[in-house]
Amino acid sequence: MPREILRAFAFAAFGALAGCGPAERPESLRQLEALAGAEDAADAPNAAATAWGEAQRYLALASEALDVGDAADADRLASLGLIQGKLAMTSLREERARGQLEAVAEIESQRELEIERLTSAIAAMEQILARDRVRRHVEAVIDVSRRRAAAAEEQGAGAQKGDARLGEARLEVGREMLGRSRVEAAVLGALVGAGAALEEQKASADGAVALAEQALERKDLAVVQERVEEVGAASHRAFAWAFECADAAKTTRITETVVRLTAAGFDAVPDDYGAAVSLARAGKKGKAACAGAERLAQLDEALKDAPRHAVVTIDPRGSRPFPSLDTGKGRCPVALVVPLPDSP
Amino acid sequence: MRTRITVIVVFLAIALTALAPAVQAGARSRRAAAALIRAETSLQEISEHEHAAVLGAELELARRWLDDARSALLAGRDKRAETLASRLDAQIALLRAMLSAAGAEARAEAAERAALALVDRIRTLEARYDALVLEARGAELTSAFPEKPEAPDAP
Numbered sequence: 001m002p003r004e005i006l007r008a009f010a011f012a013a014f015g016a017l018a019g020c021g022p023a024e025r026p027e028s029l030r031q032l033e034a035l036a037g038a039e040d041a042a043d044a045p046n047a048a049a050t051a052w053g054e055a056q057r058y059l060a061l062a063s064e065a066l067d068v069g070d071a072a073d074a075d076r077l078a079s080l081g082l083i084q085g086k087l088a089m090t091s092l093r094e095e096r097a098r099g100q101l102e103a104v105a106e107i108e109s110q111r112e113l114e115i116e117r118l119t120s121a122i123a124a125m126e127q128i129l130a131r132d133r134v135r136r137h138v139e140a141v142i143d144v145s146r147r148r149a150a151a152a153e154e155q156g157a158g159a160q161k162g163d164a165r166l167g168e169a170r171l172e173v174g175r176e177m178l179g180r181s182r183v184e185a186a187v188l189g190a191l192v193g194a195g196a197a198l199e200e201q202k203a204s205a206d207g208a209v210a211l212a213e214q215a216l217e218r219k220d221l222a223v224v225q226e227r228v229e230e231v232g233a234a235s236h237r238a239f240a241w242a243f244e245c246a247d248a249a250k251t252t253r254i255t256e257t258v259v260r261l262t263a264a265g266f267d268a269v270p271d272d273y274g275a276a277v278s279l280a281r282a283g284k285k286g287k288a289a290c291a292g293a294e295r296l297a298q299l300d301e302a303l304k305d306a307p308r309h310a311v312v313t314i315d316p317r318g319s320r321p322f323p324s325l326d327t328g329k330g331r332c333p334v335a336l337v338v339p340l341p342d343s344p
Numbered sequence: 345m346r347t348r349i350t351v352i353v354v355f356l357a358i359a360l361t362a363l364a365p366a367v368q369a370g371a372r373s374r375r376a377a378a379a380l381i382r383a384e385t386s387l388q389e390i391s392e393h394e395h396a397a398v399l400g401a402e403l404e405l406a407r408r409w410l411d412d413a414r415s416a417l418l419a420g421r422d423k424r425a426e427t428l429a430s431r432l433d434a435q436i437a438l439l440r441a442m443l444s445a446a447g448a449e450a451r452a453e454a455a456e457r458a459a460l461a462l463v464d465r466i467r468t469l470e471a472r473y474d475a476l477v478l479e480a481r482g483a484e485l486t487s488a489f490p491e492k493p494e495a496p497d498a499p
Contacts, residue, residue: 094445
């Protein structure tokens with residue numbers, strides 16, 4: 001019995017000694033101290049000075065409470081300080097996110113600018129390439145036309161000895177083709193001239209509109225009208241089309257990919273001219289043949305002069321290298337009326 | 345007469361002194377109850393926020409304190425309830441700050457994704473530009489071409 005009493009006394013004494021030691025450090029205080037010593041803590045006062053100051057104050061108070069052995073109060077104060085410390089660190093995170101957002105927005109605007117520049121450069125390059133493609137096509141067409149004309153004339157000269165009428169007909173075809181190639185060459189000259197002017201000035205499509213307006217101011221439209229009326233009834237459609245295109249040039253912005261060209265009245269000539277030639281060549285008498293001969297004379301006269309103005313049209317679809325009067329009406333939103341060179 | 349008045353005054357003074365703690369306790373109880381109602385509403389609103397998922401343990405802690413405070417109030421431990429309500433107020437401010445930061449971070453991430461998409465667009469345009477340059481070399485037209493713009497730095 002005395003031994004049990006002695007053991008109980010020993011336990012009590014040890015317990016009392018343990019209770020008299022320093023109070024245990026609360027978990028909240030440890031967390032608060034860790035937060036205060038964190039790597040980002042140096043920046044926290046800049047983001048949330050008040051909250052960070054409160055956290056520091058609570059840390060000091062909790063340490064004081066612990067020094068006097070009040071662990072419960074130290075825990076309470078450290079918990080409050082921990083909330084304030086987390087609040088400050090969260091504000092720091094938010095501030096950094098906002099800074100990042102601003103930086104990214106700056107980069108984004110720079111990239112949008114680069115995209116705009118690239119798009120503009122690509123559009124200019126596509127325009128130059130398209131113009132070059134048309135130029136090459138026109139040159140090829142003219143080359144073929146010239147070769148055909150030369151061949152027809154040669155054939156006509158050869159056949160003249162045997163069959164005078166056939167030889168005459170082939171000579172006519174040869175002359176027609178030569179006339180056609182002259183017009184095409186003139187139109188090409190106009191196109192190249194207009195294109196060169198555009199390139200030299202580094203003008204965009206707006207520049208082409210300005211050129212059209214300048215041409216219109218020089219009364220080119222009236223001259224086109226005069227020439228078109230000379231080639232006969234078939235030219236009415238040509239005039240309407242040419243007028244429409246020239247009129248559109250005053251208001252419509254050019255968005256071309258392919259430049260197309262024709263001479264005013266040029267496409268209208270061959271059919272009408274061909275019909276008259278056929279009648280005259282057939283050697284038939286009568287009213288129709290006389291009318292045909294008369295018409296032939298008129299058309300010859302018209303072709304002799306050759307159109308002095310070309311309507312260069314710009315078609316965003318670019319489906320055909322040469323516009324047709326029949327199908328070209330309403331398909332060509334913009335036209336340039338340019339003077340042709342005097343000698344092709 | 346004077347003696348009687350003195351006795352009444354002394355009696356009233358003793359009565360008021362005795363009642364003061366009870367009056368104070370009632371006021372504290374009312375304040376704590378009002379604070380808890382406000383905290384409950386705020387927590388409900390916060391937990392329905394689109395970025396509430398980022399709150400995690402902090403939101404749970406706030407809910408636990410709300411429950412503790414409510415229990416303390418019901419048990420008549422008004423001072424404890426008031427202490428918890430005050431701590432809950434600070435915790436709710438922290439939760440709101442966390443939501444705000446999460447929103448800012450989400451916006452920054454979205455902006456970065458958009459900036460990266462622009463890089464893709466630039467690369468596509470550069471490829472188109474290079475293809476045109478090749479075509480132009482074939483046609484001997486390079487002299488008339490505009491210069492290629494500089495590519496921006498990656499973020």
